[in-house]
Amino acid sequence: MSAPRSAETQPLFDCSDPDARLRGLTAAARAVRAGELVVLPTDTVYGIGCDAFSGTSVRSLLAAKRRGPDMPVGVLVGSWTTIDGLVTNVPQSARALIEAFWPGEVSLVLEHAPSLAWDLGSTRGTVMLRMPLHPVALELLREVGPMAVSSANTSGNPPASTVTEAITQLAGSAAVYLDGGPSGDPVASTIVDLTGTRPRLLREGGVSGDQVAEVVGQEIDRV
Numbered sequence: 001m002s003a004p005r006s007a008e009t010q011p012l013f014d015c016s017d018p019d020a021r022l023r024g025l026t027a028a029a030r031a032v033r034a035g036e037l038v039v040l041p042t043d044t045v046y047g048i049g050c051d052a053f054s055g056t057s058v059r060s061l062l063a064a065k066r067r068g069p070d071m072p073v074g075v076l077v078g079s080w081t082t083i084d085g086l087v088t089n090v091p092q093s094a095r096a097l098i099e100a101f102w103p104g105e106v107s108l109v110l111e112h113a114p115s116l117a118w119d120l121g122s123t124r125g126t127v128m129l130r131m132p133l134h135p136v137a138l139e140l141l142r143e144v145g146p147m148a149v150s151s152a153n154t155s156g157n158p159p160a161s162t163v164t165e166a167i168t169q170l171a172g173s174a175a176v177y178l179d180g181g182p183s184g185d186p187v188a189s190t191i192v193d194l195t196g197t198r199p200r201l202l203r204e205g206g207v208s209g210d211q212v213a214e215v216v217g218q219e220i221d222r223v
Contacts, residue, residue: 007014014178015041015136024141024178029083031175032144036169037061037148039166040140040151042076044105044187045159045208046118046166048174049076055119057147064173065131067155072120072130073148074107078141083129086146088113093216107207114180120148126195130144136180159186192220 004116014022028038037050048064050057052075061073077083080098085108092124094108111128112118120127132138142148152166160166163179188205190216192212200221201209214218 011175012167012179015178015180020153021136021178025136025143028140028176029143032140032147033139033167034175035060036175037064037173038136038140039160039163039170039174039177040149041134041163041178041183042137042149043103044151044153044189045161045183046057046163046165047137047149048152048170049147051144052120052148053116053118056119058118060173061148061150063154064170065150066153067117071155072128073150074122074130076137076141076149077129077131078138080131082146083108083110086112086116086127086129091200092192093218097192097212098131098215101207103138104130104131104189105133105189106130106212107189107191108192109195109202112196118148126193128191130189132164134180136178140178141204157209161186187212196221 011027013020015021017123031038035054037048039046039048045216050146058073092213097106107128107130109126109128111125148163153159153169157169161183163177190205190207193200193202199216202223
């Protein structure tokens with residue numbers, strides 16, 4: 001892995017400009033494939049991400065955030081169908097939530113396929129998956145495949161809602177920064193655990209627990 005860059009020398013691409021967006025996505029894809037970290041806009045807050053299948057890259061991501069494997073990293077995907085190759089089983093409740101809310105603010109916790117060689121932290125055989133509703137994020141994900149992504153901030157600090165905040169907090173840990181403009185008021189995704197006999201709401205975010213229960217057609221447990 002290359003040494004961290006200073007905040008002043010970060011490759012920063014304004015994705016509101018079509019030419020800069022194309023160059024930025026090309027640079028970001030190259031960086032992900034090289035095992036480096038990338039900051040990207042999502043529909044919730046800015047994220048810092050890497051190749052989901054590179055344990056070394058995920059460890060670098062956790063180090064950049066100054067947190068340990070006890071807080072595992074979720075995975076973003078670029079299409080509905082990607083999920084079938086990542087998990088052991090896709091229950092009907094998961095498919096219903098995907099159809100209702102993806103791309104969008106719902107993260108699903110499922111048992112990951114045992115054949116996958118990845119290390120996302122202390123996940124206990126599960127993976128948290130989401131498809132973000134942001135064109136820049138989706139373009140990158142469709143180019144490089146699933147990415148391990150966490151909020152672009154250091155542990156204990158507020159999530160970055162602008163690329164400038166991400167650069168300031170991460171102190172040059174990422175190789176490429178994609179500027180998609182302000183994310184607006186930070187809204188966390190709703191996390192639903194589907195590994196048990198009944199859906200369990202781990203966190204209520206942009207989608208309410210009542211909306212989740214209505215879509216899956218059953219009562220849900222709430223933490």
